[in-house]
Amino acid sequence: MRIRFLAVLMLAIPLLGGCAEAPDTSPSVEQSHFGVTPSGDSVAVFALQGADGMQMEAMTYGGIILSLEVPDGEGALEDVALGFDSLAAYTRDAYRSANPYFGAVIGRYGNRIDEGRFSVNGDTYTLATNNGPNHLHGGREGFDQVVWNAEPFHRADSVGLTLTHTSPDGHGGYPGRLDVTVTYTLAPGNELVIDYEATTTETTPVNLTQHSYFNLGGGDSESILDHRLKIHAEAYTPVDSTLIPIGEYRPVQDTPFDFTSFTPIGERIGAENRQIGIAGGYDHNFVLAREDSDSLRMAAEVYDPESGRLMTVRTTEPGLQFYSGNFLDGSFTSKSGAPYRQHAGFALETQHFPDSPNQADFPSTLLRPNETYRSRTVYGFSTPDSLNTGP
Template sequence: MKLNKKFLVIPIVLGMSLALVNCKNDTKKEDTPVVEEMAEASIIKSNFGMFQDSIPVEKYALVNANGMEVDVITYGGIITSLKAPSQDSTFQDVVLGFDSLEEYVEGSPYFGAIIGRYGNRIAKGEFKLDGETYTLPVNDGDNSLHGGTAGFDKVVWNAEEVKDGDNVGLKLTYLSPDGDMGYPGNLETTVTYTLQADNTLMVKYEATTDKPTVVNLTQHTYFNLSGNFDNTILDTEVMINADQYLPVDAGLIPTGELKSVAGTTFDFNKPKKIGAEINAEDDQLKKGLGYDHCWILNGTGGEMKLAATALDPESGRFMEIMSTEPAIQFYTGNFLDGTLTQKDGEGTYAYRSGFCLETQHYPDSPNQADFPSTVLKPGEKYETTTSFKFSVQD
């Protein structure tokens, strides 16, 4: 999901100057042939630059025995690269991003980032909790988006390597202090990425607080399963396991209605090309300038369930998303406009060259009593899990 405007550069921290060392990421867009199976999974640590001239940012490459690789930086917990196999046994990077820390800091539309404290929009930048009104920074028209002007995507996380047999991972932790971006409570947050032997990337979110607060964490990777960022994502076949979605108003805030997808352009219960109906004469599509809406996933009780799938027909790359979350935001790169440079520096990210499938709770839940609660209280633990499994279909 992206801002409801052409392009936005968000300040990092108010009142603080920015100085960066530009550190290039060696990941390129070219194919990486599979020569032989690796002896074992590994974690490779390297430098990725300096944030605010004093905070080192590290990159961790998680590599499994099959050759699949997921690169994560400590700034924003950003997934900068994800190399997945194709039908002809080559690995290509399938996520949008940048080569340098400077580009992420100065102009990223949340590429690959951890989103918090609250993913998606909160209307008019305020909510009430236990009789008290909390005011948040507005950074999307009249609304607060993705935690405000300096959310979890714009901080440096602490990192700990995790290795368990054939699985390799990275445990990221961050303390968001009481009052951070207007939210109450000291929020201790942990996000753990685990790359498994079967080419599944597990993402586990955990949080605790010392005051009642609201929490809605998600992951904002933009995918292009073709492995060629010059391609649009319109031929990608997507399935969303949902019978209902949330219509929105002009500010992309849910109206409160849960609407059936049956007979609408929002029905993805069977795999359908993203571009099949994206330009249809539909009032909701016009408001989002395409798909930028939240679907209510089938299944209840917080169990791990199928959320969505995506297939690139040409390469055969197939992604299957499972989650304990009740909803998923589907965003189709409607605001990418060719102003951002690709990782190899030879092209730009054009209109609809990436899509997001963000598992989460409903947008604006703190202001809508009929939506599932996102309140977290002292003594409770916020805990959700989402997995992304990569395979090949003939």
């Protein structure tokens, strides 16, 4: 983790006879000031350390995960999350106009809504369009740009952060006041557990997710194309030229979208395939196998053969958006100043499907008064001694 967190730990190490004791690796959480937004809101950052070594920093602006350090096969911690080291980098106009949503909480609706329009109970609602003709990730003022209320917690074997936000009735064009809680927990076994809850005063679509980009090589590893990916899905939802689903489930078998066994991300990313061409790589929703809609199930696994890190994704959601960092172009720089070029990171966003409010055959995203939206996703990190990942 960055110097700020290390400094906190070093101050806690007593000196005996000129030699420092090993730092305490028990679960801990520290809060510090991170800066002030252009509108004058103070932003806090929370540094969390898990029981098994994982370390994370998250800030109240956007609920953004700033860094996530996990061990490699030799036990060395490295930051596997893309992002910046200052608040100003996240709030500057250049970032917002080409927003990659590094590490942010996404809402009210993750992914795209066709032409920013949907109907509920016979009433049509119009949202801001911020991605060509479409509404993306909550529009121009989504949850990634608000300052959340935050309460850290510290239990016997875990630490975490509870974020809350109230989205007013009509904000962004959505009906109803939406009260949202997002909880990050560093759990034993180097797991990051993300819980989402929401209630509404009017029937409204809700689709919350987390938009961290990962590179399991850590540091300034330039590409994720050699990472091996396995997605537990036998179908995906193909898209039109504006990345809106066309309304069908298409089998992945015998296509570049077949990740049912471990496959290098870059192996077929340049294939002559219309769907690959539309997105410039992968930016598609995968249809996850569903046994029980309330239970966690494996959605994806990613292995980096260089570092030995394995990341697993389990979720209660029916879909997974795999994004291969196609639109990163070197205009944003990392925490050490290196450019984030195309395919510098990947995102695996657990979700309901894009444009579900306009797709009758997709799982519904409507939340009604007196109901509670609940969703859970678990990102796990390990370094297995052996793994059958194929060639």
